[in-house]
Amino acid sequence: MQIELTSDALTLTGELNHHTVPDAAKEISRLFKEGTISKIDLGELTMIDSAGVAFLDEMHLKLSEYSKEQIFQKVPAKIQAMIDTYSTLELPLVEKPPKMGFFEQVGDSLLNSYNELVKALTLAAEIFYYSGVGLFSRKDQRRGSLLQQAAQLGSEALPIVALLSLIIGFILALQSGVQLKNFGANVFIADLLSITMVREMAPLITAIIVAGRSGSAIASEIATMEVTEEIDALKMMALNPIAYVVVPKFHAITIVMPLLVMFSIIVSILGGAFIAIGMLDIAPHTFFTRAIDIITIKDLIVTFSKSIWFAWVIVIIGSYYGFQVKGGAEGVGKATTAAVVSSIFAVILFDAVFSLLYL
Amino acid sequence: MKELKPVIEIRNMVAKYGTKTILSDINVDILPQEITVILGGSGSGKTTLLKNMLRLYEPAAGSVKFWGEDILTMDENAFNEVLKKTGMLFQSGALLNSISLYENISIPLEMHTQLSAKVRDRMIRVKLSLVGLSNAMYQFPSELSGGMKKRAALARAMAMDPPLLFCDEPSAGLDPITSASLDELILSLKEQFKMTIVIVTHELASIHRIADKIIFLDSGTMLFYGTLDEAKTAKIPQIDHFFEVGKF
Numbered sequence A: 001m002q003i004e005l006t007s008d009a010l011t012l013t014g015e016l017n018h019h020t021v022p023d024a025a026k027e028i029s030r031l032f033k034e035g036t037i038s039k040i041d042l043g044e045l046t047m048i049d050s051a052g053v054a055f056l057d058e059m060h061l062k063l064s065e066y067s068k069e070q071i072f073q074k075v076p077a078k079i080q081a082m083i084d085t086y087s088t089l090e091l092p093l094v095e096k097p098p099k100m101g102f103f104e105q106v107g108d109s110l111l112n113s114y115n116e117l118v119k120a121l122t123l124a125a126e127i128f129y130y131s132g133v134g135l136f137s138r139k140d141q142r143r144g145s146l147l148q149q150a151a152q153l154g155s156e157a158l159p160i161v162a163l164l165s166l167i168i169g170f171i172l173a174l175q176s177g178v179q180l181k182n183f184g185a186n187v188f189i190a191d192l193l194s195i196t197m198v199r200e201m202a203p204l205i206t207a208i209i210v211a212g213r214s215g216s217a218i219a220s221e222i223a224t225m226e227v228t229e230e231i232d233a234l235k236m237m238a239l240n241p242i243a244y245v246v247v248p249k250f251h252a253i254t255i256v257m258p259l260l261v262m263f264s265i266i267v268s269i270l271g272g273a274f275i276a277i278g279m280l281d282i283a284p285h286t287f288f289t290r291a292i293d294i295i296t297i298k299d300l301i302v303t304f305s306k307s308i309w310f311a312w313v314i315v316i317i318g319s320y321y322g323f324q325v326k327g328g329a330e331g332v333g334k335a336t337t338a339a340v341v342s343s344i345f346a347v348i349l350f351d352a353v354f355s356l357l358y359l
Numbered sequence B: 001m002k003e004l005k006p007v008i009e010i011r012n013m014v015a016k017y018g019t020k021t022i023l024s025d026i027n028v029d030i031l032p033q034e035i036t037v038i039l040g041g042s043g044s045g046k047t048t049l050l051k052n053m054l055r056l057y058e059p060a061a062g063s064v065k066f067w068g069e070d071i072l073t074m075d076e077n078a079f080n081e082v083l084k085k086t087g088m089l090f091q092s093g094a095l096l097n098s099i100s101l102y103e104n105i106s107i108p109l110e111m112h113t114q115l116s117a118k119v120r121d122r123m124i125r126v127k128l129s130l131v132g133l134s135n136a137m138y139q140f141p142s143e144l145s146g147g148m149k150k151r152a153a154l155a156r157a158m159a160m161d162p163p164l165l166f167c168d169e170p171s172a173g174l175d176p177i178t179s180a181s182l183d184e185l186i187l188s189l190k191e192q193f194k195m196t197i198v199i200v201t202h203e204l205a206s207i208h209r210i211a212d213k214i215i216f217l218d219s220g221t222m223l224f225y226g227t228l229d230e231a232k233t234a235k236i237p238q239i240d241h242f243f244e245v246g247k248f
């Protein structure tokens, strides 16, 4: 690309494309400082692309501010055809959608959260309704889906629940054992461990693991079905998506969650027993009788009903974000993350409420 | 006229997914400024052929040359230079979902050129207006219809004014009028910008409007490669059937 300035005419020779435009632009803005340019000779231009035309458009705008002459001179027919196709001078400008102001944004997000809450509660009500109905009539559910879901949810969570419970029982016994020993109160390790795990830790860690494993799976499964129009397809087959997709999971998790909590309690107390028996010299018989005797029926009822609540919260939040998905495949990822974060948050919040109610 | 050097030369190409052979013995010479249409029934391997000649999948055997250089053996940098001169319109559109249409088309320009923002802006706007999407410029891909995604994807494929363009079913899902105007656009890309274009399409009307050469695939073998007229007089039953059934 060669650029020459003679009197007030600029001559462009060679190819004007996205490789040569940046340098040409620099050269021409330098020439602008040296003298006036009122027309551009394109007679020697051999090739032009959309970058070149866009650049010529910019030049045209600039020169037509003051130049009275025909701005592009001796344009070869080929080049003129390209300019006709690629010129944007005549294109109507499309307004960028305006950005919202601060107060608008705050108001908007408040309204949105309100609407979302209403939607989530509506969905929760629907899920409860169809799950209730689904107990008596298996219409809209695949045969065998409950067992399959239960097996899947349970087996997904079991190993990690076992491992974490064992370690937590271990740590709890170790930390408190050292303190209790100072007071000669070794035996109370059994009471302490049993109460902490049954009332608090077991339901909470199980719920957090299930939220991470199964809550995310529920959200991403439903979100994928939503973006690939599978949910619409179900509706068109006269199947209720909630009854078909959510209810089996809801029933399954209601059964599996208390079992997982039970399992977590047992494993963690076994983990604590290692420390108690091995390091604190407590007789196995004493340890286990104390650990069992301290637990009341009320404790167990509260724990299991609480874990069922957690399970429901996880399913409802997972399905909510799944059904709410926006955008394509990347929406699925966002929905999944949001579901996990919110359900862990909700589980901890519910746990606090339960603790206050049944102290 | 002097002998033209082919833009794309494919020799004895074999394409597989795993151990399943999808295409065998493909030999093609695509000349500059030619529109080559790949034809064949659904599942006959058209997309597979496109992807293998672009090294998106590595062909199991054979060679593929672009502008005389073997792209299968060249290094990453050299291949990237080839890619910058090549546009691809995917069957599903394959727009980036997290950014607007405008940004989708802006990306290759921002990453690969030193052009100023004003020049880029004009280039993006003209490409979108050529495919009739000026008004959807700031929308996101998930807010577009299937046909609009196709057109947007074509605009992105044209972003860098590539001399070589591949299109996988550009007009599937478009109404006949939009489809015809897309054909116009493709023809003018060929004539004005001297582009070489490879297209997969099923639309008979479209084939008659644009095709210079035809590759006809039938369950993994290339039954025919030549001009449209030759195809019709070659008396190959599958091809005759294809054109016969599609007529109305």
Ligand SMILES: Nc1ncnc2c1ncn2[C@@H]1O[C@H](COP(=O)(O)OP(=O)(O)OP(=O)(O)O)[C@@H](O)[C@H]1O
Residues within 6 Å of the ligand: B017, B022, B040, B041, B042, B043, B044, B045, B046, B047, B048, B049, B091
């Ligand atoms: N990722 C894959 N893995 C295994 N086999 C595949 C894969 N993609 C395609 N195939 C197989 O390769 C064959 C050719 O597929 P291809 O997508 O190339 O067809 P096509 O001609 O483009 O069809 P259509 O017109 O429906 O798009 C089909 O038999 C298909 O089952």
Ligand SMILES: [Mg+2]
Residues within 6 Å of the ligand: B046, B047, B048, B091, B168
């Ligand atoms: Mg295909």
